[in-house]
Amino acid sequence: RDGKAQDLTSLSRRGQNPRPEDPLLQRVRWLSGDARIEEVVTPLVASSDAVVHAIGLLFDADSGLGNLNLVVSGSGSLPEETSSYDEVTRRTAFNAINALRAAPRGGDENGGSSEPRAVVFVSAAEAGWPDVDLGPTVEKNLAPEWLKRYLAAKRAVEVELVAAAETGVLRP
Numbered sequence: 006r007d008g009k010a011q012d013l014t015s016l017s018r019r020g021q022n023p024r025p026e027d028p029l030l031q032r033v034r035w036l037s038g039d040a041r042i043e044e045v046v047t048p049l050v051a052s053s054d055a056v057v058h059a060i061g062l063l064f065d066a067d068s069g070l071g072n073l074n075l076v077v078s079g080s081g082s083l084p085e086e087t088s089s090y091d092e093v094t095r096r097t098a099f100n101a102i103n104a105l106r107a108a109p110r111g112g113d114e115n116g117g118s119s120e121p122r123a124v125v126f127v128s129a130a131e132a133g134w135p136d137v138d139l140g141p142t143v144e145k146n147l148a149p150e151w152l153k154r155y156l157a158a159k160r161a162v163e164v165e166l167v168a169a170a171e172t173g174v175l176r177p
Contacts, residue, residue, distance in 0.1 A: 011054075012034070015034070016049060017060075019037060019080075020035050020037025020038065041093070041097055047100075047108075050101055050104035050105055051107075052108075053122070055125070056123070057125040058127065060094070061093060061094055062074065062088060063077055063078055064077075064084065064151065066085065066086055066087065066088045066089060068149075071083055090157070090158040090159075091154070095158040098162040098166075099165060102162075102166065102169055105169075106169060108122075124169070126162055
């Protein structure tokens with residue numbers, strides 16, 4: 006915006022810099038916390054101009070494939086017993102969106118900006134299933150149940166983003 010460096014905060018379960026030798030990542034404030042808990046998210050969002058939500062898991066606890074996360078996930082972590090797509094994807098994103106809606110703007114004691122706040126929601130692409138011939142049929146009849154649950158959670162977040170003022174959905 007104004008050419009100044011921005012303060013960046015990362016909230017994750019571990020709260021650790023994945024590459025401590027990286028000079029750019031050294032500038033990030035790394036915090037440990039559970040984004041499924043509103044009281045953890047709200048104070049961080051209140052003083053932010055933007056939120057990038059990149060919280061997710063490839064295979065949730067109910068998929069029966071959770072152990073594959075050890076090899077296919079960037080973090081290599083296993084899902085907790087309660088780690089469903091609804092909890093990890095939808096709840097954490099809704100917490101961030103609701104906190105942005107409730108946060109005061111410009112001139113507030115938290116130092117927030119008077120400019121519109123941005124929410125970026127990072128999620129896996131759907132390969133355009135709803136938008137291509139036979140896409141809905143493929144989803145209904147061929148997609149595994151875990152993928153259907155993921156898509157339901159992801160789509161719920163996208164609907165909420167569109168419902169919130171100043172947002173939209175950008176797809177690659």
